[in-house]
Amino acid sequence: MNKASKTVMRLALLQLKGSKDKTANVSNALSKIEEAVKEHEPRLITLPECFNCPYGTKYFREYAECIPGGYTSQQLSKAALDHQVYIVGGTIPELGENESIYNTCTVWGPNGDLIAKHRKMHLFDIDVKGGIRFKESETLSAGNDFTTINVDGHKIGIGICYDIRFEEMARLYRNDGCEMIIYPAAFNMTTGPLHWELLQRARANDNQLFVVTTSPARDTTAEYVAYGHSMVVDPWAKVLKAADESEQIVAADIDFSLVEQVRQQIPVFSQRRLDLYSTEKK
Template sequence: MASVFRLAAVQLAVSANKAQNLERAGALIHQAVKEGAKVIALPECFNSPYGTQYFAKYAEKIPGESTDFLSRIAKETKAYVIGGSIPEEEDGKYYNTATVFDPEGKMIAKHRKMHLFDIDIPGKIKFKESEVLHPGSKFTTFETPFCKVGIGICYDMRFAELAQIYKNLGCKLIVYPGAFNMTTGEAHWEAIQRGRAIDNQLYVATVSPARDVDATYIAWGHSTIVSPWGDVIAKADEKEQIVSAEINLGRVDEIRQQIPISVQNRKDLYEVKLKE
């Protein structure tokens, strides 16, 4: 396995025009590959506005228009493409779903957001995905020639157990397409990412839509890549852009060896002997 590769996060300016969103995403993926990226990730709801009023209107079956597009772009660029997420419809139910395509254009993973974004902060924001969406129920990882990668979507990031499971499954990178808002984004977006990276001694990348102050839901932006040491090694502002960084898998192994914290390495602390 190659020990170093470039990861790119595409912070896309998402509009209400699905065709334009796909066209723009494709152009930015091509640009990221020209700049050396081997794995490229798009944001949550990259093909549509984010909001409960939009999910059913923009929902697609998988395969469908947006996933066909992702397959074609992955094949054209010979890159791994993490398709952020799209509203998915199956059997009359709606999901917030990420798909992943390999350099041959084959879909190799599909993750339905497990933890729906239901919050109520008086005077600031109230939002309930569960009014429209159903949660996923499966952990999602995929293999690359570089490492195993885990996938979560936005609110999934708040659940430390999910990241720990991915670490124990052998992941060295977790990618979270997400759209934190102007309240929780400033307070928690970077802090949570750094915590997940430090706790699990792996790389964490988050991919947000660019900020649109005229949208009904305003995203924080600030797509970020964090090292297993907790350093922010790439970070966007609020505008549309590509941010990328080298993922050095040797650094993961080095930190895990220097500071052993996994259950596997510290069985002495976790093996409880029951006395009669």
């Protein structure tokens, strides 16, 4: 990678295998962050959804922490500072106002500061006959805010898992100038094979930007079995890099100049019939 280039940024996606031991989960994440830094020298590192706890409504309150004062936040802050990198810290259960619990993504800057947090906006309440039933709303509250970060002049939107199914959210990030959307996510063995890659390529194609997802590794002994296959999709909707289902680190060089190239060559943004329809933030 040309370190002098402002248009190219190296990402490292950490697809992590979790357990019911929070301390061990965080320790594993820290170890993999260090490994990624040594092997790939990334500018930005992303972690999976619910990387410090099992994914399940009965676990969220038990594992919930305050942000930024909790154990997991403090460890991610130190890691970002020690390694001088940006960390999109997957998600953890957050203990919020009035004992509310949120599924929250924290983002840490190279100075160790919390630069953003995104509370999952769309709660995963589904019931697929013969497949899976899950109701996040049994435990979690929904976030109400869009979240963008700026890394070296590049605007990046943050979503969490089920958020990726809502194209309006991605469109509003595009309207706001985002060149990438990062979704920590944990699709399952019902929705993963059907929609995981499809949704990422759809959001990338619709909005002509990079889409990045980071999943937990697959653990077939877990109560909720994650699909894996963490992925980077480019603005042409091509899969740039992808993991399999195992625990691994995926590194990718992101050339942000591709965003503008695609948008100029297929100028759908300026061709929209805004006299007939629009997607607006309220």
